[in-house]
Amino acid sequence: MIKTRVAIVVVGVLLPYAARLPGVLTRGPEWLWSYFGEGLGAVLFFGAFNAICWGAILAASYTYSNPHAVWFPAILGSVFPAFMHVSLDLSSDAQAAIALLLIPMLSLPLVFVGWIVGKWFDRRALRG
Numbered sequence: 233m234i235k236t237r238v239a240i241v242v243v244g245v246l247l248p249y250a251a252r253l254p255g256v257l258t259r260g261p262e263w264l265w266s267y268f269g270e271g272l273g274a275v276l277f278f279g280a281f282n283a284i285c286w287g288a289i290l291a292a293s294y295t296y297s298n299p300h301a302v303w304f305p306a307i308l309g310s311v312f313p314a315f316m317h318v319s320l321d322l323s324s325d326a327q328a329a330i331a332l333l334l335i336p337m338l339s340l341p342l343v344f345v346g347w348i349v350g351k352w353f354d355r356r357a358l359r360g
Contacts, residue, residue: 236299237290240306244286245279247310251317266322284336285313285343292347301354305346312339 248267255263268275292305316335322328 233293233299236302237293240286240290240293244282244289247314248282248317251314255318278332281333281336285309285339288340288343292343292350296350296354298354298357301350304350304353305343308346309339309343312342
């Protein structure tokens with residue numbers, strides 16, 4: 233389970249940047265560099281808010297005994313943020329950066345649904 237939790241953290245930290253990579257081909261490198269802001273402080277601030285999403289997935293992993301049950305909150309909780317980071321154009325509006333703070337919070341209901349499905353799967357796996 234330790235490897236699973238490390239993978240959750242690594243994927244959670246890298247997800248916003250990895251989601252931007254396909255857009256670099258069509259929109260140029262500025263598309264990716266816009267997520268790095270004005271130095272390390274911006275990256276750390278952004279990373280702290282991202283921890284809301286992957287932290288919830290990590291917390292859900294502690295309630296399971298079967299490592300395969302973690303897939304449910306991990307996938308459901310990562311699809312929405314990945315899609316939003318792919319489509320978020322920070323240069324479109326002065327308030328577009330607010331979405332960077334809202335995306336992790338809006339993914340929490342999906343993590344919760346994934347946690348419920350994972351609990352069901354975990355209990356079924358223990359019975360069988």
